[in-house]
Amino acid sequence: MILWQALALFSVLMILLVIVGWRSHKHWLSWLAKYIGKRPSARLGLSRLVGRLLLPPLHQRLLQGLLDLDRSTVNDIMIPRQAVTGIDLDASDEDILQVLKQTVHTRLPVFHGDLNNTVGILHVRNTTRFLGQQGFNKAALMQSVRSAYFLPERTPLPAQLLEFQKLRRRLGIVVDEYGDVQGLVTLEAILEELVGEFTTTTADRHTEMHATSDGARLIDGAASLRAINRTLGWSLPVEGPRTLNGLLLDRLEAIPDAPVCLRIADYFIEVHELRGHLIRRASIWQAAS
Template sequence: MLVWSFLLILLLVMLNAFFVSVEFAAVASRRTRIEVLAESGVHSAAIVKTWLENPAARDRLIAASQLGITLVSLALGAVGENTFEALLAPLFENLALPAYLQRLVPLMAALPLFLSLVIVTSLHVVFGEQVPKVATLHDPERFALLAARPMRIFSVVFKWFVDILDWATRQVLSLIGLRMVGEHLTVYTVEEIKQILSESEEGGVIRTPEREMLDAIFDLGSLVVRQVMIPRTEILAVEADTPLQEIIQLTSQSTYTKFPVYEDSPDQILGIVHVKDLIRALQSPDCESCTARTLAREPIFVPETISVNSLLQQFRDNRQHIAIVLDEFGGTAGLVTLEDLLEEIVGEVSDPFDSITPEIQTMPDGLILIDGLTLIEEVNQHLKLDLQDPDYDTIAGYVLGKLGRIPRAGDVVESDGVQLRVENLDGMRIAQLSLRPLNDNPSQ
């Protein structure tokens, strides 16, 4: 008889573990993974999918699992306590106590009941609650699939009871001014998603380059074209009446494959010449007298304040990879290519013919050289600084704003604990800066 009692206790603990696992699987399972399995024809996945897609169905599933936990816990308490008390009672019946401990005899009589409660509670908590909970959270979808069919049968059998419990719950909530939550959607902010990505990186789920690219995708929406464009001073453009042979010579000396075509000044862009069009023109006997004007394609013009996401959409809609950026007065501010936008996600992509010079270089003596066109944001991120200027995007513009005049080689600006020095100029543009901490006290 005792053996059957122990087998029943084992069965009840396993049932409790089952219902606990169902409850946590319903909450922790990822809908996307279940949907993929359901679409592939897994029948149990289709059952789980209905629970996850319908908040009311999931509420009823959780209510059914709670009902199962309650019924099993009550049965485990009744069977377990009686079994262990009957097993332990003989050990204390004939226990001889000294005369001065005779007052403890009533307490000793209750000791088997107390110990049986401890044993049953321990079994219930460890094997019926904690172990199945942790195991399920490691792979909730797998257990949800295993439990789908038996849990559906249990839910159908006790549907009437679950309906009563659901109705009673709603009535109690209405009495205290609350209502059942209709949705169980978890919404994360961008910063919370970035935190999840960082934790996934620390846990080895994703690699650092993958996390950096995903972060960059979220940051892309906050960028405007002005921050990623090639400025007007760096544009290599051709005059509209430039002959074909001169354009060919220019392309052979350049790494670019597309050239803006202007008339009179770069503020009057007529179109874009593609290297592919030049090759076709060379092969055509009718194009000996062709000029940049006749070969130019119609350009896309965008304001410098347009978002990068909007520009990407325009590139898709117009099947173009390059756009001319206009300033607030209608003049040419710069140009932007699809490659510039992609580099904001994957990082700098160097052309095979480019001479690679890092934008930020650390010299052996600790001096840091910075290209003037480097974004302030990149300098801050790379050097852990907090340089801010709402009127400028590049580090050269930042120094220019601090100087308040045309820069000269050797000009120095101090800010945020560092010293920025103008090293080289390209005309009136700051081409290169040096940076060192103020406490280095460099000699001038």
């Protein structure tokens, strides 16, 4: 089967050469690369064929990760601002200490009242000397805060990966064209887009996804659609809204005031927990094939 695919690819290339002509287009390989690059389906098919012919499974996955990375921007994988945990300098010392003790993150944004007033990034390991001390104060905390790094929401992931490397950064604050904070993106998130999850079990990372006794998945509305698809092997639509809450509100075209069920692609979804104008949780079943 692979041999026939290779012969078919070779034939297509020869036909293209005849159509384009050696003399009429000196840089035909460049032209062909641009032609394929503008068509995701053609690029995906070509990469899979080349991978099957030449690469072992691990390298095939890396190749596919590179192609997917090239088509994505930071707003596709960022943590939305509603789900961001940080240090509010306007809060009490006790509340700040509680956040530091309970956080599972290594770096936290530090702000005054709102993420739009972010003043820097705190590495949590630098705060261990504060925990359990009676003399904690915000001035001492600010000595460990590093300046924040802001980036546009439409930055391509390959470009952002290089920027993180050049600036020796691991976390950036994503802003829109008006300078309003939309979320944050980490170096780890970009690398996971390329090579997959680093942890051995999904429970280690995705505490917003729980299996239920009836075979469904109870998922937090703030969960990223891309993270859901990658973790569960699903194919929820990712063109448009980035979170489960956004997808459901987009399809319902209204904020539900009671539990509601709907079907999206091959998935049955029951919305049964709301919080204000947001869908807090929903149960999802994959339809039987």
